[in-house]
Amino acid sequence: MIFLARAHLREIADAAEAAYPGECCGLLIGRSRPGGEIEVTHVAKSRNLGKERGRFEIDPQLWVDVTRAHRGGTARVVGLYHSHPDAPAQPSAIDLEAAWGEELVWLIVSVDGDEGRGQAVHCSAHILDHGGRQFREIPLRTNDWQPYPVRILPEGNRT
Numbered sequence: 001m002i003f004l005a006r007a008h009l010r011e012i013a014d015a016a017e018a019a020y021p022g023e024c025c026g027l028l029i030g031r032s033r034p035g036g037e038i039e040v041t042h043v044a045k046s047r048n049l050g051k052e053r054g055r056f057e058i059d060p061q062l063w064v065d066v067t068r069a070h071r072g073g074t075a076r077v078v079g080l081y082h083s084h085p086d087a088p089a090q091p092s093a094i095d096l097e098a099a100w101g102e103e104l105v106w107l108i109v110s111v112d113g114d115e116g117r118g119q120a121v122h123c124s125a126h127i128l129d130h131g132g133r134q135f136r137e138i139p140l141r142t143n144d145w146q147p148y149p150v151r152i153l154p155e156g157n158r159t
């Protein structure tokens with residue numbers, strides 16, 4: 001389970017819509033709660049350094065800055081987010097190929113185009129599982145909103 005304030009979700013959706021038809025990306029900063037739940041306390045937007053369509057790359061300097069800013073505190077990078085323009089909020093084969101860190105939550109926002117303008121339509125959270133060989137969706141919850149329903153995809157359908 002990952003907890004995200006509604007304002008953070010809005011911030012990510014706004015970034016995803018602004019970047020359309022490109023991809024946005026950034027870091028999720030927060031802490032682990034007892035029991036393994038993750039709470040996001042803020043969001044850090046990145047430039048997307050990905051050079052190819054369908055690939056994103058978070059600015060390595062942002063990682064350095066965020067890590068430095070939170071050194072000695074309880075907050076840390078708990079995950080990352082990016083958008084899928086005109087594609088479902090499910091990890092792609094490219095994401096799986098690029099993924100690392102079983103500790104990190106991958107938040108994905110699906111953006112649909114409407115007359116050239118992006119509209120964020122869905123958001124889901126995933127973690128790497130089975131030794132990093134596949135993603136597993138985890139419930140996403142905001143303080144004042146119901147969790148998004150978790151869709152269990154059959155094996156072999158995770159594209």
Ligand SMILES: [Zn+2]
Nearest residue numbers: 084091092095
């Ligand atoms: Zn992706």
